[in-house]
Amino acid sequence: MYEFEFARPATVADAVQALTAEEAQALGGGQTLIPTLKQRLASPSVLVSLSGIAEIKGICQTDEGLLAIGGGTTHAEVAEGAGAYPALAALAGQIGDPAVRNRGTIGGSLANNDPAACYPAAALASNAVIVTHAREIAADDYFQGMFTTALEEGEIITEVRFAVPEAANYQKFLQPASRFAMVGVFVAKYFDGVRVAVTGASEEGVFRWREAEAALSANFSPDAIAGLSVAQEGMIGDIHGTKAYRAHLVGVMTKRAVSAAR
Amino acid sequence: MTKVTMTVNGRPMSGEVEGRTLLVSFLRDTLGLTGTHVGCDTSQCGACVVHVDGKAVKACTMLALEAEGAEVATIEGQAAADGTLNAIQAAFQEHHGLQCGFCTPGMVMSAAALLKENPKPTETEIRHYLEGNLCRCTGYHNIVKAIMAASGQDVSSIAAE
Incomplete structure (x- = not known):
């Protein structure tokens, strides 16, 4: 790692201030960023750890009935404490391994927007609200391509709000070495329609499979999407799987998610 | 260099570290607790797992300064003082x-x-x-x-x- 200054503020306000320094970088749980720093792929002047900020940790129900999760809440805490949204809790419990889940945070995962990360699929399928210290961003506007989001420099995710669907499920086809999703599909059925978000598959990062959403909104059963497929163009092709393989997996995992949705 | 203080296996410990010093480096190099191993150094292998405030974490993927004030447990603290294994x-x-x-x-x-x-x-x-x-x-x-x-x-x- 290159040298950097380290700051561990206790409040969001102090963290926002610390992040105004040139080349400052926020540190969530560090489960991606610390390996990145080790490889010298990033060289911040100041690393601003968010792990000491109590006000962005924890899970609660809002007055509007939404499930609100603090940006600094770990995957293990979501797996344990998000019982009101079982599919989300189950997703969190499948990220990485137990030690990774004890450090990695939902805010960190969404800010990084790794194209194979799990949380972006849940946030997009639920059209979650990404709350930062400055504003609220709908998930539909938030994800803007691989490792790219609507966040401005120095903007901190303080909370993520989820409307709990009538039924939902996440199916992850594991890439067993990295423990990321080779393809992951999150299906969420709301009173006004079904949303399907796919991670791991596209070169553009997480995306909604709208054709499947329309078919499932009319008939919420695996048969409804039997004849549908996603195009290979734009899929990720690498040593773990070809474009065609991933495109095929999108259909398979979506059907499984619909079958398993509760 | 910054001073970091934490409780390690029940005893208060402190030392001078850089911002980039990993928890595992602090344990091994500063405190001499070499029971915690570094295998892959990429958070895959788990040879460096310690407990921080009761939770298992990979000490190669956490900065020492993030453990300021924390209770850390390592393999050295698992056996009884007389060496009896747990x-x-x-x-x-x-x-x-x-x-x-x-x-x-x-x-x-x-x-x-x-x-x-x-x-x-x-x-x-x-x-x-x-x-x-x-x-x-x-x-x-x-x-x-x-x-x-x-x-x-x-x-x-x-x-x-």
């Missing part, structure tokens, strides 16, 4: 849960975290919990058996493979 360590010895021993500190610390959460895990639950701990010698079978035995479950019907 139940998990004794079961690893009894059931041949190690060969070269490199992964063992991380395995024992992960096992301790599991048994605290889930005192009587099934074989499947143990195997899932150890997803972040790699062992290149044993094939895991005797590690799983040792953890089942340490949790007080009968392992006589589990064949040695």
